[in-house]
Amino acid sequence: MDNSIRLLEFIFKNAKMGSETIEDLIDINEDLKFRDELIYEKETYDDFVSKVNKLMKKMGKEAKDLSFFTEMQSYLMIKMETLKDKSSEHIAGMLMQGSTMGIVQITKKLREYKDSDKDVVKLAERLLEIEEKNFYELKKYL
Template identity: 25%
Template sequence: MTQSELEKEIYKTASMGEHAAESMLAYSQSAGIKRSLTSQLNQYRNFKRKIESGNQIPQATSSMKDRMLKMGVKMNLMMDSTPSHMAKMMIQGSNMGIIDLQSALNHHPEAPKEQKQLAQDMISFEQQTIEAYKKYL
């Protein structure tokens, strides 16, 4: 069984979120933000595991994109590592994830119901994440 485009997008979005949260944890000075990032990181890993549990090995994001993401986070946080700024960065990332996932859902109406539900679950998670980070703004 080949991996569907929707599965690829879910996995890509979860991987990007995972890498961003991991990178930000190293710079976090706030216990509250650390808890939020750790919780978010664990949830991204859960989404990845759900895709990985299928028969097809997921296509990983490119190592170049990963390095660029980590470098961007590092540069951004070197200038401002306040909880407010970190929250803004995570909110922006979650918004991008929502956009990418919704676009994938719209472009792949033929995807199996389980995959559509997983994408919807991830969108809901990203929306909850945005709400959780608003208190740090």
């Protein structure tokens, strides 16, 4: 498997996890302004999932969805983390931690797969920008 496919699969999993995490948090959140931010971020991640699917299809491949175990683990972690504190501040902090992990991972993957197709690299760089933007937007809610 070439590095372009590996990088696309990484982008897919990163964006899919972001989308599904935020989807779980939207219903928990009670702040309408913060809800709008969450919806915007979820739609952004969903757009990446769609773009990856199109690029993979063009390459004759299909993105592998998140495993049931990964989804369940994320869901349970969210439920436990928000059991006592459902505030926007707490949820924003959780998402900022996720964005920080995403920033680190994307940066490493870009270095590791630097010989990937230029469109795939651009998509990864765009996801990095989005993760950085999300981090700073979420700071407003701390």
